[in-house]
Structure formats: C-alpha cells, structure tokens
Amino acid sequence: MLGLLGQQGSDFAHKVDYAHDVVTIISVICTVAIVGVMLYFAVIYRQRDGKDHETPRIEGNNTLEIIWTVFPTLVCIWVAWLGYDSFIDLRTPPANAMEINVTGRKWAWDFTYKNGKKTTGELVVPVDEPVKLVMTAKDVLHSFFVPVMRTKADVIPGRYTYEWFRPVQTGDFQVFCTEYCGNEHSKMLARLKVLPKAEFERWLADDSEARKLASLKPSDRGKELYVSKQCVTCHSLDGTPRVGPSWLKIFGKEGKLADGSTYKADENYIRESILQPQAKVVQGFPAMGMPSYQGQLSDDDITGIIEFMKTLDGTQKVEVAPALPKKSAASTVGMTPAERGKALFNDSGNMCATCHSIDGSALVGPSFKGLYGRKEKIADGTEVTVDDAYIKESIYKPTAKIVQGYAPAMPAMYEGKLSDQDVADITEYIKTLK
C-alpha cells in the first residue's frame, strides 16, 4: 500500500508491509483525531481577554469511558493478529529450504555452504528458492539483518538461531549487523547476492580455485597463497625487509620481539602471527602493520604457507609471478572522486590503510591526515610540498622520495594496478583529510 519500508525482496515481505501500513494508517488517524480535538477545544474554550468564564463541573462519563476502553481493545486485537500472522511466516521455513551456515565474528560474516564452499562478507543465494540460515557467533552477540527480506535474528555464541527467506528478485542487497558488538560494529556489513538459479548453481559448483589449491602439494599451495593473499606486498623472498620481515630463511629463525622477549619462528609462532598478527611483533616492525587473516585462511592454507616458508631456506632461488592487479571490490559508481578515493584507500586489495592512518598517527608510512599541502623533508634533506604530482610519484615510485624518518617500506606494486584516475581520486580523498 504505502511502501514505507521500501523494496520487497522476499515473498513474505508484502505481509509484513501490509501489517505495517495498516498500523500506520490507524496511528495517523488516531493521532490526528486526538490532537485535532485537543486543539479544537483549546481554541473554542480559550479564555477570552484573559478572564475565566463559568465552567460546568463534569466529573466524567461512564459511557465514554466504556467506549474508549473497548474501541482500543478491539483495534489492539486486530493489530496484534496482523503482527502475529506475519511473524508465523517469518518463523516457519519450508522443509525443502536450502541451509547455509552463518557465523558472526568481530567483525565479519562467514558463510558455509553444504558442499563446503566458504565465503566471507558475501552471501550468494538463488532466486525463488527458500534459504534457511543456521547461525551462530564466535565471540559476542551479533544480529543478521537483511532489510529487503524483512528478516532479522540475533546471532548468539554457543547456540544456533535461524532465519529464512525466499528471494523474489535477483540483485545485490545490504546486510547489517544490528546487535552492538564493539568497535567495528558499523563496519560489520555483508552483501546478499541473489542470482538466477542456473548462475547460482554454476557459482556454487565452481570450486576451481579451491580444487586447484587442494591438488597442489602444501608448499606450492602456500606459494599460490603468498601471491593471491597479498603476502607479497609486505614480505619479500630475497631478504629485504618491507612492512614485515622477509620470508627468506624465516622458518626456525630466532630473534627479539618488540617487548624484548625472544621468539622462535616455529609452526605455532607462524600460525599465531597469521591469525593474531599483533600478538608477537618482531622488533623493528610496525605493531599494527598486518591485518588478521582469521577466517580468510583455512588450516590447510596456513599449513601450506608454513611448508612454503620451509622451502625458503636460501638453497634455491624462489620466483613468484607478481600479484595480478586486483579489481577494486567497492562498486564506485555515482561516487564523488573523494568518495572513490576513500573506497580505494580502504580496499583490501590496495591495503593503503595497512600503513597509512587517517587520524594522524604514524604507522609504517606517514598519516594522510593533513598531509596534502604540507612541506616534508626528504631523506636526502631536500624539501618537497605534498601536491598532486608528489603523491602520484610516491604511489607509482614509492622509494623515489622517502620522507625523513620513514623506512622505504612501500611496495612498488601500484603502477598498472591503480589508474591515473584512481590516483587522482586518492589525492582528492587525501585533500579531505584536514
């Protein structure tokens, strides 16, 4: 009717919306009526020229009391029924519903399909098919909310809750976490991708990457991941330290941690460093340098990486193909340049945020806050003003002009990966960070 809740993505959405619209109409009528009557009284019974006039002593009226006790009761019963009715649909998934396991964790959504396919942050479902989400949480309460589907349920550690829907149209839809879960609560989003049936089947069956990896022997699998998961960005194979330590001869290596204690790079240490990078940071490297790969790498993946490291004992030179330019995930249509720049900055493929803060704190590289237009001293002592040209140069040829006090850590991986347009947008974004 009124379509106040916007697009209807699931087959029971219209029922919820109907209940919603009915109660909306009732509410508006009641409010207008009562406030109207009140204002009407206020006007016609107002004191003329500030003097009281005689008033009747009306103590009440039982008939009226009965009427306005019974009338709301009836309305309430009807409205309660409407809500109840729509709720029944929300809570009764058909027996043939396709089950998908959902895990909420700080601060991402993991989805596991019956055939073992895993995704993070993207739930892909077929159109016109009932889908039942069986959900649990790793750490604290979360809540899985798909507005267009009109469905939501809290996700609780140590228990399973469920919700279901039957998508009626294809497209990309927003998923929110609606139970407060800490710092990145507002970033704990996911996208719901509704595909035509055939396309979904293809997508679900397509485990080529997984199969390819599985077919490889662990060390080669690790090598693949070294490239595809962007390890290459910060960890060299030739011994030169970048953002993180080089992997050359890293396995079994011993040394000092930031807190002065010593470490030995055995399996457990490496696994921990991949899953909780901040736990034990090697001296001389940025504490916040590395994002966690929790949920992005399976145990076999980690095993593979460890095996790959074991091969890097310096006896033979290991060559890897350079990381392919990764297409930016963020759909950037209809954004202002600055917004696009922000998207690129935050895009996991580019990893700018790993080394450049936007709040003024210096990580591996200078913070972008108030960077633009600033005068910087270069390592060789000369001074430059941070302008479009300098930023562009620094992105394409990072080591050319290093600002004093910073390591030449930035990988030269952006030429060809970022178009001039991208660079211009990023520059725009930097300009906004006053």
Add this chain to the structure above:
Amino acid sequence: MSAVAHPIVDHNVPPGEPPHIHHMDTTTAYGAAKLGMWLFLGTEILLFAVMFCSFAIMRYYHLGEFHDASKHLNLWAGGFNTIVLLISSFTAAVAVTKAQKGDNAGVVKNFGFSLVCGLIFLCVKGYEYSEKARHGMFPFVWNSDFYHYKNFLGLYFCMSGLHALHVIIGMALLYWYGIRPAMRGRFSGKYYTPVELGALYWHLVDLIWIYLFPLLYLVG
C-alpha cells in the same frame, strides 16, 4: 517557628518512653516503621529472586552437573548451619516478646544468643569455603577438573556469599538497634520498634537460608 534546626527525632528521652517524633504520633510512627521494614525485606527477597531464577535456568541446562556438583557440598555443615539459624531465629522472636513486656535484659540475652549463632554460622561457612578452596572449587583458584561444576559453584558462591553478607548486616542490626539500646533500658510496651525491626531482618536471613539449603545442598 524558630530559626534553629530542630531534629525530626528527639533521642534524649527517659528510658521506656518512645522518642518524640516531630511529624507523626507514636502509633503512626510504629506502623510506618513496620511497613517500611516489610517493604525493604521485599526488596531483599527480590534481590535473591534473580539468583533463584538464574539457578532454575542453569539447573535446567546443566541438570547432571548440578546433581554431581551439589554432592561435593558438605551436607553436615549445611544441615548444622540450618539448625543454628532456626534456633537463632527463635531467640530473635522471643526477644521481641521480651521487649513488649519491657524486659530489656531478656532482649539482651536473646539477641545476644542470636548474635552468637550468627557467628557460629559464619565460622562454619568459612570452614566450608576453605575446604572448597583446597579442592580448587573456589573462585580464582578453579581447578579445571571441576570445569563442569562451575555453573553450579558459581551460583553457590554468589548465593551463599550474599547470604553470608546478610548475616553480617543482620548481626550489626541486632547489636545496634537491639542489644545496645536494651542495655540502656530503652524499651517498653510503648516502644520496642527497633527490636521488632531488627528481629524481622534476622528472620529474613533465616527465611532465605530455608530455601538455599535444600536447593544447594540437597537436590542440586
């Protein structure tokens, strides 16, 4: 009306006479005090209600663990404490009658007895706790073997701990509002409100234990 502060309650009264309460007559004051005390006891019961509710739910989920865990509690100590509290409650009740008859010495004797019972209760509890601590069934020194008893033990310590706290408060009240004024011969058939209130509180302590004992020690 004078510009000097005048107290709402005037304590400098001869023994046996009710204190002159400025804004209500004695009977109203008595009724007010008693209603107030009962309301307060109500809030105390609701304080424990939350833990009874949690106990019910946790027991629903961990029935087996609760059974086994409760067997680890010292039934003899618990039973002994129950008896001690019942008796102390009895003497507290008697103290009120004594006060109503103006027998201040009797108040001192009976409340004194309840006080001692309270002390015994606390000692036994302390013994039980130390026993648990030795076996690593105590907060902060959990022994992982008893992991599955934790839900029970957690509630056990919250409940019995809060109850023990009430015993201590109760003892303080008995002394401050009963024994001490009674020694000064304050009470009479006209005025014994503090004795009754103190006794009421002490009975509450007993009342709660009446439920805690079977729940924690017997059925688990």
Add this chain to the structure above:
Amino acid sequence: MAHSQSHSHGHEEIGHVVPESTFLKVLIALLVLTVITVLAAKVDMGKWNIVGALVIASIKASLVIAIFMHGKYENKIIWTYILIPFILLAIMIGGVFTDDPFRDHPQPFGAQAEQAAPAAPAAPAAAHH
C-alpha cells in the same frame, strides 16, 4: 486515615504479643521439617525431589513469616507487600521459562566444552602432511 486510625489503638499496647511457648512449638516444627527434607532428599524421586524440597521449604517459610515475624497479626497492606515479591518471583521464573524450554536450538553443550579448552591452536598437522 492514618491519623484517625492511630487514635483508635490503645497507647499502652501497640502490637500483638505472642507468648514464647508458641515460638517454641514453631521452632520444633521447623526442626522436624528440616529433618524430613534431608531424609526426603535421600530417596530418589526424580524431578519430584525438588518439588518436595520446595514445598517443605515453603511450609517452613510460611511458619516463619506467620508466627516468628508476626505476619499473622498484620494488616492487609503489609500482607500485600509480603506477597508481591513472591508473586514477582513467580512471574520472573514463569516468564523466563516461556523461553528456554521452547527454543528450537537448545544450547549445544559440546560447544561449551570446546570453547572452554584453551584457544591455543595445535601445531599444524602440516609437519606430517
């Protein structure tokens, strides 16, 4: 009215006096009931154990309230406020029990145990792949 009421009472005697003997009888009853509870708990009656225990406890409680605490001689107002907490306790437990026993995915206790285990990951089987 509070004030008018107040005057209806005599001033010598403002509360009901209960003889010690009554208290003694009650005490004996309470002790007997305590023994019964303990014995009842020894026989295994399944879920009836807790019911029995609570019934006996409630009898003891009512004795304490009615006699020890002079509840028997109190007015309606006080009785209202004696009962309210117990009613609320019933509502609370009742309300919560409309939930948990009717959940379609009860708490998986396997999960509890495994979450209890320290989070330290076992050394990757990798080594022996």
Add this chain to the structure above:
Amino acid sequence: MAAHASAAVNEELNYLNWQKGIWSWLSSTDHKRICFLYLFTILIFFLAGGVAALLVRTELAFAGPQIITDPHTYNVLFTMHGVFMIFLFVVPGIPATLGNFLIPLMIGAKDVAFPRLNLFSYYVYVVGALIGAVAMFNPVDTGWTFYAPYSTTTGTSVSLMVLAAFVLGFSSILTGLNFIVTIHQLRAPGMTWMRLPVFIWASYATAVIQTVATPVIGMTLLLIIAERAFGAGIFDPSKGGDPVLMEHLFWFYSHPVVYIMVLPAFGVIGEIIPVFSRKPLFGYKMVVISSMAIAAVGFIVWAHHMFVAGISDFSAKFFSIVTFLVAIPTAIKVFNWVSTMYKGSISFKTPMLYAMAFVFLFMVAGTTGIYLAMLGVDVYYHDTYFVVAHFHYTIQGGAVIGLIAALHFWFPKMTGKMYNETVSKFAFAALFIGFNLTFIPQFILGMEGMPRRYYDYPAQYQTLHTISTIGAYLNGFGYSFALINLLWVALFGKVKAPRNPYNSLSLEWQTQSPPLHENFAEIPVVTEEPYSYGTPTGRGH
C-alpha cells in the same frame, strides 16, 4: 479542597530562609530542600548526557568520520549518554525531585515518613554518581544495556559502572519505599484515597515499581561483576551460561523502569490540565485505575524487547499479546486528559503548553510503540533508528517534557517567584520544534533500515541524519534556555509569587509560597475532592 489552612505566623519565614548556609542545605532532612539537592545534581548529569548526545549527533551529521576519529570514542559517548540519562537523570528525575517536594505537601503532611532516610538516599545517589564518574577514567563501551557476553569480556571498566548503577538503584529503592509509607501513613485527616490528586496516585504506582523492580537489576548487575571477576558461568556462553537469560533479567527491570519515568509525568499532566481548564479531571477514577494497571501490567511484558534475541517463538507470541494490554490504559489516560478540556475555560500558561505538547508527543510515542509490539513488524524495526526515535518520544517527550512542565507549574510554590511567561514560551517553542526535528527523521531512517549504534553509515542515509543533527542542536538550545531562564528567575527574579497563582484547589497551593519548613502551620482537614472546579450548574459556552 481545604482552602483555609490558616496563614503562617510570618510570611517572610519559609523553608528556603529559615536556616542559612550551605551546610544547612546539605544536611537538611526537609523534603523540599532535598528536592533541590536532587534537582541540581541530576541536572548536572542531564547536561553531561546532553553534551554526549550532541557529540554523537555531530559525528553522525555526515557519513564518514567527522569529529570523532575512532569508533571506540563514539561507543563510549553513546554509552555515556544512555547511562547518564537513564540511571542518573530520568529515573530519579520526577520522583526524587517533584515527588519529594510535592507528596507531603499534597497529602497534607509535615514531611515524608522517614526524613533522614530521605537524605540518606540522596547521598547514596551521590556515591553512585561518584563511582560512575570514576568509571569514566576507562569509560564503558557496552551501551547502557550491558548485554553479555560483550559486557563480560570487554576491557573497559564495566564492573565499576554497573556497581554505580547498583548503588543508584539502592537510592531509588529507598526513595520509593519512603514514598509508599508516606502515602499510606501520613495523609491528612479527610484525605481519603479517592481524594488523592492523580500526581500522588502516579507517584504511588511509581514508588511501588521503584521498590520492587530495582532489586532485580541490582542483582543482575552484581552477577555481571561476578561473571567478570571469577567467571560465575551464568551469562557467559563460553562458560555454559545463557546471555539471553541476562537480557530477560535486565528487561524485567528495564521495562518497568520506563513507567518509573513516565507515570509521574502522567500525574503532572493530570494536575496541569484541570487547573488551566478550570474543569475537574475527566474520569478521575479511570485515570487512577489506569495508572495502577500500567504499573501492574508493566511487569509481565518485558520480553517484547527481545523478539529477535533468540527467545522461543512461544515466548515471543506470549509477550507480544500481553504487551498490547499496556496500550489500553495508556489510551484511556489520553482520552481523559483531552476530554477534561471540554467546555473548559482554558488559559495558555507555559505549563499548559507543555501539557498539550505532551499529549501530542505521547500519542506519537504510544502509536509507534504499537509497531514494536507487533511481532512481524518489530522483527524489521528491532535495533533500528525507529526504536531510538520511539523511546526518545517516550522518555524525552514523556518524562523530560513532564519534568520541565512540572518545574514551570510548581515553580512559584518552590521558589516563591513567578517565571517570565514570554521567555518560557519562547524556550518551549525552540524545544518542541527541535525535538520533533531531531526524531521524526529518525523514524524515517528506521523505516529505511538504518541500524542503531552505528559509528558510520552508508551515504544514502546522510540527508536525514543531517536534519536530525540540526534538530538536536535546536532541542539542546531549547532545554538550556528553559532551564537557565528558571534558574535566573529563581536567583534574581523580582516578581513575588502569590500563595496560589493559578487558584488551584489542591493542598500544596493552600499554604504560603514558598512553604514553611514544615509545610503547614497546622495540619489541614480535607473536605472536598481534589478537582472540584467549575460550578455544578455551570454550562460553559
């Protein structure tokens, strides 16, 4: 009512000036002075909570980080806003200030039943407030709801903050207890239950809730401390606890607490409308009954805050149905207020404006409440901005507006001065417009699915957020203006207030303004109903 309480010995001498010096205030057991102690303290936290709110709104004015650079600070701010406003401002709000001031005056008593307990509970409140302030050194980021397991695992000083809430609850309990006893024991001769002003009835219902509901939250919070201190395993699922149980216990108090906040406001409106309409309160009995009904039903509806929290469907259905029972008595009240104006002789003094605004705001609050009671619809709206807007209409549009209305209405009695109508009306306008400008957009945001407690949001929500922020500033300006105006008049005002400026019939107006230390030179004898305005033969026009 007893229009003839004899004139005081010396009109110059009153509770404000019969003792001098700050200490005479801090140590006073006079309910009227304790009212002011509370008033000033809670207004401090109203200010703090308000500032936090404005910072939050400023951050949300536009998408992307604005003034707050990290989410943690943002989370701390909205938690601070919630905790301060709920536990430190609104809950003690009307009961502890106007309740304290008016209950003895209205029932014709010299003071509350336990004056020293009254002062004590104020200092308990202060202690609680101080603990809360200490907790601010490592401020809590859980939201005011303290949901487990987040609250049992986060590194911030949750234990201190919940301890503070526990202590504050204790103060609230003692106040409620005191009022119940006062109303039972200290009514003046002739003041029968059916002659009690509705404000007293409302305060009575409130006091009962305060007394019997607060212990529940108190214990729940202590259990959270136990959970944090030694893993009691009650709420933390990783230890076999049930986080949903914590939500049950939390809302068992926190739903009734909504009535602790609004019932007194209902009472205030029930006092104001008859006086300015020169009419008896329409359907006095029904208004009284509905107050008590709301208080009672309020205890069996709590889980409607948890429809999507993972409770059983059976539970959800049950609590949805009973929730609708609250709607009915609330509706009855509104109808009665409006009918009171029928054939009245209505004058639009500031309190009356607030009262009429209240009726509108509360209609919105109530009707939007219906959405959230409807299962299917609540699933969509739960934890969205719709809920935020709804409860701000209830708490701010209800409780806070009620408090401001009452402060204006009884200002002459409290301070013996008349406030400035023009200025107050201006402040009212700013406040009213600002309030609606803030929260109507939030309803729409909710319809569009914007979740609450978000530090940042997708760009499509920006316009409404910007409007809301502008409204928030106007609203804040309105409040500061209204309150500063009252404070100014109280301190430097020249216009002396007569004994009974609105010629109201209820008792508090029959004694001098400001009243004597012990309210009445001699205890009045009540001979009439509280609202016998108008003439039996009168026909209005």
